[in-house]
Structure formats: structure tokens, C-alpha cells
Amino acid sequence: MSDPNIEARILLALRALQNDPKLSLRRAAGIYQVRYWTLYRRQKGILSTRDSIPKSRKLSDLEEQIIVQFILDLDSRGFPPRLRCVEEMANRLLADRETPPVGKRWASNFVKRHKDLKTHFPRKYDYQRAKCEDPTIIRNWFRLVANVIAKYGIRPDEIYNFDETSFMMGVIASGMAVTGAERRGRPKSVQPGNREWITVIQAINAEGQAIPPFIIGAGQYHLAHWYRESNLPGDWAIATSPNGWTDNEIGLEWLKHFDRCTSKQSKNRYRLLILDGHQSHHSVDFERYCKANKIITLCIPPHSSHLLQPLDVGCFGLLKKAYGREIEHLIRCSVTHISKTEFLPAFYTAYQATMTEKNIKAAFRGAGLAPLDPQSVISKLDVQLRTPTPVEEVVSPSTKGRNHYIHSTLGPSRVDVRFLGNYKVDVAHIRPEWNGCTHVDL
Numbered sequence: 001m002s003d004p005n006i007e008a009r010i011l012l013a014l015r016a017l018q019n020d021p022k023l024s025l026r027r028a029a030g031i032y033q034v035r036y037w038t039l040y041r042r043q044k045g046i047l048s049t050r051d052s053i054p055k056s057r058k059l060s061d062l063e064e065q066i067i068v069q070f071i072l073d074l075d076s077r078g079f080p081p082r083l084r085c086v087e088e089m090a091n092r093l094l095a096d097r098e099t100p101p102v103g104k105r106w107a108s109n110f111v112k113r114h115k116d117l118k119t120h121f122p123r124k125y126d127y128q129r130a131k132c133e134d135p136t137i138i139r140n141w142f143r144l145v146a147n148v149i150a151k152y153g154i155r156p157d158e159i160y161n162f163d164e165t166s167f168m169m170g171v172i173a174s175g176m177a178v179t180g181a182e183r184r185g186r187p188k189s190v191q192p193g194n195r196e197w198i199t200v201i202q203a204i205n206a207e208g209q210a211i212p213p214f215i216i217g218a219g220q221y222h223l224a225h226w227y228r229e230s231n232l233p234g235d236w237a238i239a240t241s242p243n244g245w246t247d248n249e250i251g252l253e254w255l256k257h258f259d260r261c262t263s264k265q266s267k268n269r270y271r272l273l274i275l276d277g278h279q280s281h282h283s284v285d286f287e288r289y290c291k292a293n294k295i296i297t298l299c300i301p302p303h304s305s306h307l308l309q310p311l312d313v314g315c316f317g318l319l320k321k322a323y324g325r326e327i328e329h330l331i332r333c334s335v336t337h338i339s340k341t342e343f344l345p346a347f348y349t350a351y352q353a354t355m356t357e358k359n360i361k362a363a364f365r366g367a368g369l370a371p372l373d374p375q376s377v378i379s380k381l382d383v384q385l386r387t388p389t390p391v392e393e394v395v396s397p398s399t400k401g402r403n404h405y406i407h408s409t410l411g412p413s414r415v416d417v418r419f420l421g422n423y424k425v426d427v428a429h430i431r432p433e434w435n436g437c438t439h440v441d442l
Contacts, residue, residue, distance in 0.1 A: 208357030314363025
């Protein structure tokens with residue numbers, strides 16, 4: 001690849017030749033310290049090495065560098081793309097000049113050609129393992145959020161979280177029921193029976209504001225009575241998909257809806273959009289639109305939405321419970337089937353009751369985002385880990401080599417004695433006041 005400094009000097013020389021007809025080619029080459037024949041070829045329209053496309057490749061060096069930077073940018077914000085996504089990026093560039101798409105092995109070979117990139121199989125976590133590894137991950141997450149806020153000068157009303165949640169229209173979530181003392185077995189609740197899915201995409205900000213929801217129902221067409229009988233606000237959006245779920249196209253439509261609802265308030269400033277790793281949330285088109293409209297996306301770490309995503313922490317649970325109460329009320333009024341016509345007004349009532357400024361601010365506070373407070377999240381974990389090295393071993397003489405007590409040179413660690421197994425009995429031996437405690441500071 002050509003040296004970017006040399007390329008810059010060539011461009012300056014070409015511009016000088018264009019602006020000054022009296023300037024000779026050899027004189028310009030001397031002034032800007034580039035080779036005469038290199039400048040001669042470029043003036044004649046011969047492409048630079050960076051912009052030319054090798055016969056064995058479909059993309060130029062410059063185009064490949066654009067893709068590399070795009071991948072690195074996604075990875076830095078928690079969205080490492082799959083090979084399929086890299087292939088899609090290349091095909092978008094080729095489509096602009098009506099060139100056939102890349103082959104099946106192109107993405108793998110592309111990664112091998114670039115030392116800045118490598119492939120990994122994503123790690124799969126079970127819940128307990130993810131929970132044990134959370135402290136380090138959480139600290140890194142808050143460090144990333146703080147850096148982005150500082151870099152782009154983002155205000156609290158420009159920090160947004162968005163996520164989607166699904167409703168099975170005719171199914172009520174289980175809850176505690178009060179029955180007669182003589183009843184045996186668990187009580188049965190009547191369900192309206194419609195198991196069609198509805199997806200709701202919602203965004204909220206740290207100032208307690210909720211943008212109008214984006215509702216996705218199963219179907220191909222919009223029906224007039226959905227709107228006529230529900231009295232929904234005019235700024236609510238309704239879309240359809242074959243199964244009522246989100247895909248890349250609907251994800252992009254939601255993003256445009258979000259931009260329309262927030263761009264006037266942001267006044268051309270950057271907006272931070274915190275989201276999860278759903279594939280429709282980081283497609284190529286989604287990221288392109290974000291970049292073009294000053295929307296910075298950050299992906300929360302895997303398996304941590306119950307801790308770090310405000311909508312999961314403090315909003316969606318309340319919303320679903322409120323919706324369940326509305327459906328129970330309809331059942332008591334002898335409504336035996338819930339369609340979109342019944343769903344929309346029931347959801348609207350539940351939404352008005354739960355998507356309040358108070359609940360939204362509490363959700364951001366619970367996720368440690370407003371104000372930024374990593375410790376408020378870490379304190380919810382059962383076990384707080386420290387780096388295991390360096391350590392020194394201190395062996396109690398009374399244990400005769402059976403039980404080792406390890407003290408970290410990094411300072412005290414809080415330990416859950418319920419996880420000590422056979423060693424638990426020795427806690428009281430270390431300090432009598434620890435007998436019966438569930439957590440101790442070592």
C-alpha cells in the first residue's frame with residue numbers, strides 16, 4: 001500500500017499544477033518531494049496503487065481499508081460483525097459500481113489478509129458464569145460509556161436506551177393469586193387464547209422522556225379499524241411483519257422513527273443510543289444511518305441486560321404487569337378473544353400508567369447510567385471477584401496442609417462463604433465473629 005504522506009504530497013502537487021498553469025511538472029515534483037514519473041502518471045489519469053484494484057481482488061486497497069476501519073469501529077463499541085456482515089459490506093461497495101458480488105470465501109480471505117483483524121467463536125456463558133465474570137466486564141462497560149460521553153459532549157437528555165419486548169396478545173403473565181383456604185393445587189387462570197405475537201420497540205432517555213413506541217404486528221396489511229377503534233396518538237408507529245418480529249428492514253425503519261422524534265430536540269448534537277446485540281440493531285444500513293445522523297451506538301455486554309439496560313431494569317417488567325391487568329379486566333367483561341383491536345387500547349392504557357418520568361429515571365439510576373455509578377450495579381452481584389494474581393499462600397499449622405487460606409496482595413476481597421464448600425467450617429476458626437455470616441471481608 002502507498003504511504004499516505006506521499007499520497008498527500010501527490011495530491012497537493014496536482015492541485016498546484018491545476019491552479020498555476022505556469023508551474024512545470026518537474027518543478028512541482030521538486031517542491032512537493034515526489035517522483036517526477038509518479039506525478040506524470042497521476043496527471044495523465046493513471047490511478048494510484050491505493051485506488052487501483054489488483055487483478056486478483058475485487059476491491060481497491062482504499063475500499064478494503066474502509067471496511068477494516070468499519071469493522072474496528074463496530075468492535076470497539078461492542079458489535080463485532082460476523083463474516084456474513086463483512087461480506088455484505090463489500091457487496092454494498094461493489095453494487096455502487098455495478099460489479100458482481102464477492103465469492104463465498106472472500107470474507108475469510110479478507111480477514112487473513114489484514115493483520116488488524118482475526119476471527120473468534122463467540123463465547124457462550126451460562127447465567128452463573130456470566131454473573132461471576134460481571135465485575136470486570138461491568139467496569140469496562142462504564143469506562144466505555146464515560147469516554148464516549150466525554151468525547152462527544154453528550155448531555156443526559158441525549159443518552160438513550162432502546163430495546164424491544166414481545167407480547168403474546170392473549171396470554172397473561174403468571175402472578176400470585178388469593179384463593180379459598182380449602183383449595184388444593186394451584187389455581188387456574190382463564191386465558192383469552194390468542195397466541196399471536198406483538199413486538200414493541202421502545203426508547204427512553206436519562207431525563208425521563210419516552211419516545212413514541214414502534215409496534216410490530218403479524219400481517220401483511222394495515223387495517224383501518226386498528227386505528228379507528230384504539231384512539232392511539234398520531235406519533236405512535238405501527239408496522240407489520242410476517243411473524244410480528246423484528247428484522248433488519250424494520251430495525252432501520254425504527255431508527256428513522258427515532259431520528260424523527262429526537263433530532264429537533266438534539267439540535268444537530270450527537271445522541272448516544274445504548275442497545276443490545278440483536279442482529280437487526282447493527283446491520284450495515286443501521287450503522288450507516290447512525291453515522292450519517294450523529295447517532296453513536298454502544299452495545300451492552302452479553303448476558304447483562306438485566307443489570308445494565310434501563311428498559312429491562314425498570315420499565316418492561318412494569319409494562320407487562322400493567323398490560324396483564326388490562327387483559328384480566330377484559331376477561332371479566334366477557335371478552336374471550338384478544339385481537340389487535342383489543343390489544344392496542346389495552347397496551348395504550350398500560351403504557352400511560354408505567355412509562356412515566358419517575359419510572360424511567362429510576363431505570364437509568366438502577367442501571368448505573370444516570371448518574372454514572374458502576375458500584376451501584378456491582379453491589380448487586382453475589383460474588384465480587386479480584387484478579388487472582390499475584391497472591392501469597394499462608395498455610396495454617398492446624399490444617400496440616402489440607403486447607404489453604406490465600407490472601408491477595410491487592411487488598412481485601414469480599415467473599416461469599418456459601419461458596420467455600422468444605423472449607424466453610426474454618427471461617428469461625430479464623431475469626432469467631434464470622435461464625436454464621438454469609439459474607440466476609442478477607
